[in-house]
Amino acid sequence: MSLLHLSHSTEGLAEEELVFTQEDLAELPEGFPHCVIRDGKIARADGLPLEWEQYELLDENFPATLTETGELQMSPRPRPAHETKAAKLYKLLDHYLTCESGGQAFLGPELRIAPYRRTIAPDVMFFRNPKPEWDQEETTHIDQIPDLVVEIMSPSNKGKKWEDNVAFYREAAFPEIWFFRLDGTVEVWRQQPSRNAIYKPGEIFSTPLFPGLAIDPVWIRKYPNEIRLIDQFSPQIRVLPNPYKPELTKNAYALAERISAHFGLVPSTGEFLSQLRHSAEDQPGDSPSQSRGLKP
DSSP states (O other): OOOOOOOSOOTTOOGGGOOOOGGGSOOOOTTOOOEEEETTEEEETTSOOOOHHHHTTSOTTOSEEEOTTSOEEEOOOOOHHHHHHHHHHHHHHHHHHHHSOSOEEEESOOEEEGGGTEEEOOSEEEESSOOGGGGSTTOOOBOSOOSEEEEEOOTTSSSHHHHHHHHHHHHTTOSEEEEEOTTSOEEEEETTTTEEEEEOBTBOEEOTTSTTOEEOGGGGTSOOGGGGGEEEOSSSEEEOOOTTOHHHHHHHHHHHHHHHHHTTOOOOHHHHHHHHHHHHHOOTTSOTTOOEEEOO
């Protein structure tokens, strides 16, 4: 589907005097009103706002979302670094949900919030109670406010669109939002109980949405492979030793200890060192099901 920009100057003409030829119009599905492209947005040529029903005529891969003013906001394709960060965070949450059932994370589908007649495409979302039909191939979007929405800032989205998204999340009372910023910090905003805090790389934060999980903002840049050896987060964190990779196992215990410390569940030094010693003594023939836990 091609998009044709305005081909002539309209400077000095009153809005009601503008006359558009077919070459000036965006190429859109049959039944769509005539639209033109201005400043990265597609707007109706007659000045009226686009309707929700018209937006739903667009192909699911059409690179635009519907704004509250009834225009289509063109969305640039995310940069590889941005996509990598989102994928790492999704991987982290997906691993947690594999260990601790309850909810589903999504990477990138579009939200269509009908009461606000608004669409938006967060980087990562989490739902406590996802609808079964969202996993079907014919489903093109999600129509429910998520329990968690994550936005990752990049040089291409740090302007007005970013600010508009933030304002919408707050207006629509999204329960919890994480904003990962260019400087590596993450702002966590929570509706109930009301909370707004900023965490730097190297600090860890947690949320009631994921009991037993504490997250370092730096993990979206450098994913901790050792977290794969954690097979339980709550009610106590538990590590599954890998007899083939003693250094990875050691790192996993260290990470588990750090997460436990965040929740005030630090194991005794003697117990922790004993776990490391036994892990190092494991032979390749040992059963990997012999897990050891970090207890309060």
